[in-house]
Amino acid sequence: EAIGSLTSLRTLYLHRNDLSGDILFDEAICLLWHDVLFGGELNNLRTDCLGAVPEIECDCCTTCYESRDVGQHTIDQEALEALYQG
Numbered sequence: 179e180a181i182g183s184l185t186s187l188r189t190l191y192l193h194r195n196d197l198s199g200d201i202l203f204d205e206a207i208c209l210l211w212h213d214v215l216f217g218g219e220l221n222n223l224r225t226d227c228l229g230a231v232p233e234i235e236c237d238c239c240t241t242c243y244e245s246r247d248v249g250q251h252t253i254d255q256e257a258l259e260a261l262y263q264g
Contacts, residue, residue: 181210184210185210190224191222197233202235223239224242225239227242
């Protein structure tokens with residue numbers, strides 16, 4: 179919830195570390211991203227959410243990395259918005 183109070187946050191890099199877990203649409207971080215649709219600031223969220231067994235399950239990440247790997251995948255922003263609204 180502390181991150182959710184950072185309403186001017188534009189970029190958050192949480193990749194290539196030992197974090198694991200879920201970042202869901204109804205959590206504070208995703209709500210900051212969702213607010214981009216309505217005037218929010220967060221538009222770049224990176225985690226280790228790529229791979230056969232990702233360390234992070236992320237509903238609103240804009241870029242996913244494999245854990246400690248050089249590979250990355252950028253999620254189509256329009257597809258992400260459609261998923262959220264769907």
